[in-house]
Every structure is written in C-alpha cells, then in structure tokens.
Amino acid sequence: MGHLTPEPVRDYLAALRCDPHERLAVIDDEGRAEGLPLVYPDTGALLHALALSCGARRILEIGTAIGYSTLWLATALPADGMMITMEYDAGRAARARDHMAAAGVADRVSVMVGDATRFLHKIAGPFDLIFQDSDKQLYQPMLDRLVELLRPGGLLVADNILWNGEVIPGYVTDKKYNDTDTAAIAAFSRRLAGDPRLYTSFLQVGDGVSVSIKRAS
Template identity: 30%
Template sequence: MTVRFSGGGFVDDDVEAYTYELLPPRDDVVSEMEQQAIERSIPIIGPAVARVLQQYALAINARRVFEMGSAIGYSTIWLARAVGPVGRVYYTDGGEKNAAEARGYFERAGILDRIEILVGDSIDLIDSVEGEFDLIFNDVDKHQYPAAFRKAAPRIRKGGLFITDNVLWGGRVARGDSDADTEGVREFNRLIYSSREMYSSILPIRDGLAVCLKL
C-alpha cells in the first residue's frame, strides 16, 4: 500500500506519489506509527520529510538533538537512529498520553536508551537541558514558531541546524489568511531569512521544511 503524507500540494500529485513510492519500506515499528497516524489523524512529518531530517542529522554527524513537539515520537525515532548509540535525543511534548505511547515505540525499536522523554512546553523545557545542540527540530503549534526560533537559535552550535516543518502552511502564508497560526509561520519565515546568525532556505517538500544553518 502506498502511504502518503502529502501536505501543501506544491508538487503535482502524480510526481509526489512517485517520490513516495520510491521510498524504501520502513521497519514494523515505524510502519505501525505511520498507520496509526493515518487512522487517528496524527500530524506526523511522514517518511519523505523524515528521510530529509535524518539525512541532515547524518550529514552534520549530529549527536545531541532537541526536538520541539514530538507527539507519538515518529520524527524522534528517525533522529535517534541518526545520532547512533552514543547520541542523545530530547523528546518534548505537552501530552502525557503521547509520551507514554512514544515510550512504547522507542522500547520496541530498541532505542529508548538514547532518548530522554520530557513532558511540558517545549519552549520552556529547552531551558532545563544544558549545553549546545547539533540539531533542533521544531514542530510545535504554528503560532509559537517565532518564540521557538528565538529560544532555540542561541542553543545551536556553529555549523549546527535548526529545522522546522510546515513553513508553507498549506500555502496560507502566501495568501491573505491572517489567523494566529498563519501569522506565526509568516513571522517565523521573515525571522529566519533576516537572521544574521542563520543561513536559511525553505524546501517545498510536503508542507514546506525550513533548514537553517547556524553561522
């Protein structure tokens, strides 16, 4: 079965389907999470974006990763596999139930020992973890994106990455929508491109992925 996690419709449907069909099959745990996400409408990044995220983490040899907005831990698993057995990924989410479900998946995937599970507001929780990060992945509520950027940017090492999902927000950022989430993403996009400490670009994959390199 072809599992699709399309977002913005920025790529032709048939082309997007083709790129998803090319993806190698995932293991049982990750496949089950994808199925759960479809059945329960959990907004995970899906396998195409997850692969990009993991690729960037591997490219910079990331060992310390902080994640903002982890839900059932799908993106966390891809990051945890990238950091390897000596790495550390900080899972953060506001929901106790999400965290409990995620823990079960991490255990079954054999990577629980490299993940720290923190429950609460990701934007506050980052203060409770000392040190710099090689990579921070941001996927919190969209109106919080500017706050997430301001908090996360100083915590990334030079040469590290700040990656954010949904920065095209179904195209609403480019149109007249003015709800809090759309305004949040718009402000975020202005921030990342005007920042002197980040070299940023937006990949129009699925719902838009921002990749910011710390200078």
C-alpha cells in the same frame, strides 16, 4: 497538514525512499488513522538525511506527538548519541516512549512531558540538530533560545512553513487553518530569512520545511 506535491510525483519519490526502520510504518499508520499531525514521510526522510549529514550526536525535538519524526531522527544517531524530545500531551508522550522501546532506541531518546517553553531554559546545549514542530505560535518566541542551544554549523529545522499553502496570500480559497497561526508561520519564515545568525533554505518538502544553518560567528 496539507501536502503540496502532486500525487504522481509523491508516489514516484515514495517508491524510491528507503525507510531506516520498520516501526516507522507502524507509527505512521497509527497516527494517520487518528488524524494526528505527523510529518509526511518525505519530511521524515529529510530529517534522517540531515542528521546523518551533520554527524548529529545530540538532537533536540520540540513536539513529539507519538514519536514518528522522533524515530526518523533517532535512527540517524550513533549508538552513543542522545536525543531529547518534548511533548505537552502526557498520553502522546507515553505512546512515543512505547514506540521508541519497540524500535530499540529507548536508550538514546528522552521524552520530556510538559511545556517546552519552560524546559528550554532548563536544558543545556549544544545540540547538532534541533527540530521545531510544536505550536506554530511558539516558533518565533522560542527562536532565540533554540539558536543559543545550537552549535555553530548545527541545523535548525522547522516544519509546516508552507502551512497548506495558506501563507501565500490569496492562494488557498478553502482554508483549513486559522489566520493567527498562518500569520505566525509567515512571520517566523520572514524572521529566519533575515536572521544574520543563520543561513536558511526554504524547501517544498511535505508541508514545507526550513533548514537553517547556524553561522560560525
């Protein structure tokens, strides 16, 4: 995923960042070496801060990969908190489980292997925070169910809303992504912006992050 923050600014902010668990660096190194699309560390730090700020006890994540963003979120949970994370790819899910065990948070993280579209109708809310980071074309179709699963005042966070800047027509000449995914992300953001159930802030963190708060009524 593209990083839109200039490198000196990124380095300056990275030097100030305090990572809550040493295993994060291990997962990050492993994932980047394989070219896996993990969240950037600044996005991970934002997820951790948001989970702490809303006192999250129940977290749902769509798109685990090998557990990098999972660990940023899980380390913000209290000891009796719980997190469900969903991953289509069985190999990645198994590696995520191994990382959670090595980090000592396996007791509060459940990795569900399979299609999240189906799982979402089998689990019960409410969740305090939901992180959407799966197939970009599924962001819109999943939105209504995710809002249902969120408690009033809870947070729905989505990654890649800037998509390497490609959501801005004409801005990126050397494109990395297909137009269908780009259009799906742009349409999702427009829908969030106009959704009366939510108040959404769109942030230039990492590859762009939306933070939506579910209104009380």
